[in-house]
């Protein structure tokens with residue numbers, strides 16, 4: 001499938017999706033959100049892909065936010081649709097995927113850009129990453145899940161400070177706050193992201209999907225996460241992955257998961 005705003009390379013069980021609007025610091029217009037949703041939907045169906053890396057084109061920016069020029073004249077109704085559709089089709093969708101998504105953050109991740117990274121399962125920042133939710137400086141608030149996911153990830157205190165002050169923080173501060181899992185040099189960002197992706201790809205895809213769903217259950221008020229974990233743990237026993245994993249252990253070899 002041909003995309004206009006993103007590029008995809010699939011290799012070695014990994015899909016690298018690059019947001020490709022460098023002239024606009026990879027700002028997320030609605031067309032890009034739709035392309036990302038479509039691409040990730042296809043990844044989730046593709047058994048040959050076990051991990052996704054999302055990054056931005058160029059050295060300066062991962063994503064500098066939702067496209068301000070596009071929404072500057074939106075009505076309340078249009079803004080509601082933008083936020084609702086974006087959340088449902090992309091940001092919530094990423095979080096719920098059984099295929100893990102790593103955001104490799106190169107430079108600015110502001111507003112919708114940080115929200116994209118927060119929706120991902122893992123975040124790796126380059127040394128030049130600069131991130132924040134500056135929406136209140138535009139007369140807005142985050143609209144792609146930022147108020148919820150930053151609070152879940154870092155706690156209410158950090159979320160309130162960052163969102164109310166519209167501050168833009170560097171990679172070291174983001175690490176201290178627990179926003180990023182890892183900081184690497186700018187030039188090694190994709191290499192290091194692929195290294196982690198490879199480690200993930202060696203594990204059981206079924207277990208990885210069940211683990212993501214169980215961890216997400218912790219934040220779903222309609223579910224008892226402990227009960228959910230029991231279900232997902234026991235489901236693993238019906239899987240060929242567990243048969244292979246247990247056999248490999250007994251036979252003192254590395255497992256191969258198909």
Ligand code: CAA
Pocket residue numbers: 023024025027064065066067068069070108110111112113115134135138140141142143144146
């Ligand atoms: N939307 C649209 N265009 C954007 C953009 C955005 N979020 N961010 C950058 N651009 C465009 C600029 O308009 C500029 O294009 P032109 O040359 O055609 O004017 C180009 O990208 C390069 O940007 P700058 O010249 O501004 O680059 P800079 O190095 O001087 O500054 C920056 C970089 C600090 C990131 C600055 O571009 C900036 O502040 N961007 C906006 C950041 C922001 O407020 N993001 C939140 C958006 S709102 C949101 O995301 C809502 C939500 O939660 C749903």
